[in-house]
Amino acid sequence: MTTTAESTTELLGLFPPGSRVDPDGELVVGGCRLAGLAAEWGTPLYVIDEAAVRAHVRRVRRALGAAWPDSRMVFASKAFPVTAMYRLMAEEGIGVDVAGAGELAMALAGGVDPARIIVHGNAKTPAELRMALHARAGLIVIDNTDDIEALEELADGEQPVLLRVLPGVRPDTYDAVATGQAGSKFGLPLPAARAAIARLRRSRKLRLDGLHVHIGSQILSAEPFAHAVEAIAGLGEFRTYDLGGGLGVRYTYADCPPSPEDWIGALAGAARQVLPSGAELIIEPGRSLVAPFGVTVYRVVSVKGDDPRFVAVDGGMADNMEVALYGQRFEATVTSRVGGGSRVELVGRHCESGDRLVSGVALRDARPGDLVAVPVTGAYCVTMANNYNGALRPPVLFARDGQSRLVVRRETLADLMSRDVPPA
Numbered sequence: 001m002t003t004t005a006e007s008t009t010e011l012l013g014l015f016p017p018g019s020r021v022d023p024d025g026e027l028v029v030g031g032c033r034l035a036g037l038a039a040e041w042g043t044p045l046y047v048i049d050e051a052a053v054r055a056h057v058r059r060v061r062r063a064l065g066a067a068w069p070d071s072r073m074v075f076a077s078k079a080f081p082v083t084a085m086y087r088l089m090a091e092e093g094i095g096v097d098v099a100g101a102g103e104l105a106m107a108l109a110g111g112v113d114p115a116r117i118i119v120h121g122n123a124k125t126p127a128e129l130r131m132a133l134h135a136r137a138g139l140i141v142i143d144n145t146d147d148i149e150a151l152e153e154l155a156d157g158e159q160p161v162l163l164r165v166l167p168g169v170r171p172d173t174y175d176a177v178a179t180g181q182a183g184s185k186f187g188l189p190l191p192a193a194r195a196a197i198a199r200l201r202r203s204r205k206l207r208l209d210g211l212h213v214h215i216g217s218q219i220l221s222a223e224p225f226a227h228a229v230e231a232i233a234g235l236g237e238f239r240t241y242d243l244g245g246g247l248g249v250r251y252t253y254a255d256c257p258p259s260p261e262d263w264i265g266a267l268a269g270a271a272r273q274v275l276p277s278g279a280e281l282i283i284e285p286g287r288s289l290v291a292p293f294g295v296t297v298y299r300v301v302s303v304k305g306d307d308p309r310f311v312a313v314d315g316g317m318a319d320n321m322e323v324a325l326y327g328q329r330f331e332a333t334v335t336s337r338v339g340g341g342s343r344v345e346l347v348g349r350h351c352e353s354g355d356r357l358v359s360g361v362a363l364r365d366a367r368p369g370d371l372v373a374v375p376v377t378g379a380y381c382v383t384m385a386n387n388y389n390g391a392l393r394p395p396v397l398f399a400r401d402g403q404s405r406l407v408v409r410r411e412t413l414a415d416l417m418s419r420d421v422p423p424a
Ligand SMILES: Cc1ncc(COP(=O)(O)O)c(C=O)c1O
Pocket: 076, 078, 079, 097, 120, 214, 216, 217, 218, 244, 245, 246, 247, 284, 285, 286, 287, 288
């Protein structure tokens, strides 16, 4: 763990584009002063720069269209499963991928065209498959032969499907989010995929449109993506190839992910070499579409010790599981004193020693009552928020050009107990 630089400019580089420091020193995201948002909505608080997400989605769409005209992009909605985000993606004209009934329900509630929904899952229940069929989801991705049997039984008419293939590619990322290597629970390895393809081609109900691969998440180099395309090319010629998501983002000063253009260039370059030229390409990024545009705002509750110096805030592993689950490194700043400072242990309020938000982060003179912002929390943090120690899940604000709107309210104590069945 080392951080190399914490100047104001370098720190701002981890916040959504356009973030700035006001003349009085206060951090501004999406045109909104974080102190103002925290005063109005309390902390912890997730803030998403809506304009930045929209601009980024358009950039990635443009890059994809330029590299491979017969293509489309879907948002891997597990990265930010909130109705307002489904609506935003629908407004931007892209589809979504869903895994599970909850994500499908939110996608439909958010106004996503069912034809643009891709249904995933390595353990889809019959109820979920029925729901996907009933919704007329555009594509269902077959993960295993049980999916084939269940769909054969449940489908009334023709259902377009893709087959998820395990390409045997291990990208350099956290074990928990590497999904393309031999032994992964996702998809079928090449020999089993060949057999499933033969079976699907005989199916009277399931129309095999093509193949799907997704090798993992937070991948910081383009090569493994190209290797995955090469790995599935020998399985025959198909109309559609869904090449998954997985592009990593810059969480810390040291991270250097490929640009979306470079990522798409690597996919399209490999596709040009080994896939049919008339094929349709799909990409399904999640993290890279939203992570850099989200910020979590906390209030400092207590500061103690000198070596180490603990700065404890009013959130932690209940609103950001990425640290405890993978060891993801973040950066942070006091919102009214951006940049500089001395190294502290930024810790949460939950009853585990592993509840550290950022170890050894430079904060300038953090004191109880200060606000601390952690950037790059726009993916998988809302997703995995939980009620550890009875924590109330934070609200989500979309900030845009100086205006903010609440898209998820803070959980209440009544919400927390709403499913408990009182004793008879
Ligand atoms: C099938 C599938 N597609 C796409 C994604 C999105 O990955 P990322 O958020 O890393 O882009 C995931 C994430 O786990 C996934 O499982």
